Amino acid sequence: MTTLDLLRTHPFLVGLPEPWLARLAAHARPVVRHPGTRLFRADRPAERFWLLRDGQVGLDFPVPHRGDVQIDLIGPGQVLGWSWLRPPYRWQFGAVATDRTVAIEFDAAAVRRLITADDAFGRQFTERFMGVALERLQATRIRLLDLYAYPVHASGVDPVR
Numbered sequence: 305m306t307t308l309d310l311l312r313t314h315p316f317l318v319g320l321p322e323p324w325l326a327r328l329a330a331h332a333r334p335v336v337r338h339p340g341t342r343l344f345r346a347d348r349p350a351e352r353f354w355l356l357r358d359g360q361v362g363l364d365f366p367v368p369h370r371g372d373v374q375i376d377l378i379g380p381g382q383v384l385g386w387s388w389l390r391p392p393y394r395w396q397f398g399a400v401a402t403d404r405t406v407a408i409e410f411d412a413a414a415v416r417r418l419i420t421a422d423d424a425f426g427r428q429f430t431e432r433f434m435g436v437a438l439e440r441l442q443a444t445r446i447r448l449l450d451l452y453a454y455p456v457h458a459s460g461v462d463p464v465r
Contacts, residue, residue, distance in 0.1 A: 307332050310408050314355045315381045316432060324425050331414035337361075337401040343384070345398045351412050353385035359405030364398045372398055376440070383436045388412035 308329040311317050317325060337343060337359070344350070346366055354361075360379045364372040375397070378384050384407070387395045393412070419426035 307334060307408065310334060310357065311355075314357070314408065316355055316383050316436075320428065324422075324428075327418055327425075328410070328415065331411045331418070332408050335407055335409045337405045337407065339401055339403050341401045341405075343399040343401065344395045346395050348395055350385060350387035350393045350395050353383065353388050353410050353412055353415075354407040355410075356380055356382050356384060357406045357408065359407075360402045361399050361405055362402045364400060366398070372400075376443070377402065383433070385412075386433050386437060388416070389430070389433060 306329070308326060311325045311329055311332065317328070320328075335354075343354070343361065344352075346364075356378060358380050360377050361384055362374040363376040363378065364374045367373045378399075384399060385395070387393065415429075419429055
């Protein structure tokens with residue numbers, strides 16, 4: 305299967321015109337990451353992004369005196385990374401493969417050039433990434449509601465748990 309074939313079947317890109325997919329394919333490559341492989345760290349340059357086909361990647365955040373704390377999981381059919389879209393192009397989180405992960409890896413600078421060169425492509429691609437960001441924000445909101453759904457008595461004891 306070619307990179308272009310892989311792009312045609314990824315849920316994030318469904319419905320994009322064939323010429324746009326071909327342009328993207330020129331800046332993409334299939335990759336495999338094994339469990340424990342770090343893809344990036346918070347506050348480092350964001351030079352790549354990935355469309356996951358199989359496996360999972362844990363997003364983490366460095367916490368003083370606790371190390372890297374996993375805050376989310378990204379799985380098949382999802383997008384990993386959007387910090388490459390806006391200056392200063394630095395990762396806000398870290399990412400580690402939690403199991404064998406198959407993905408399509410993109411050169412972020414090259415895709416930014418495509419976005420800049422074609423307004424229609426840029427608008428469509430950016431809208432898709434905004435959708436991903438909104439989904440992740442909503443998922444975070446739900447996790448926070450679950451975390452704080454039960455009142456804690458003044459004694460500090462949670463009566464439900």
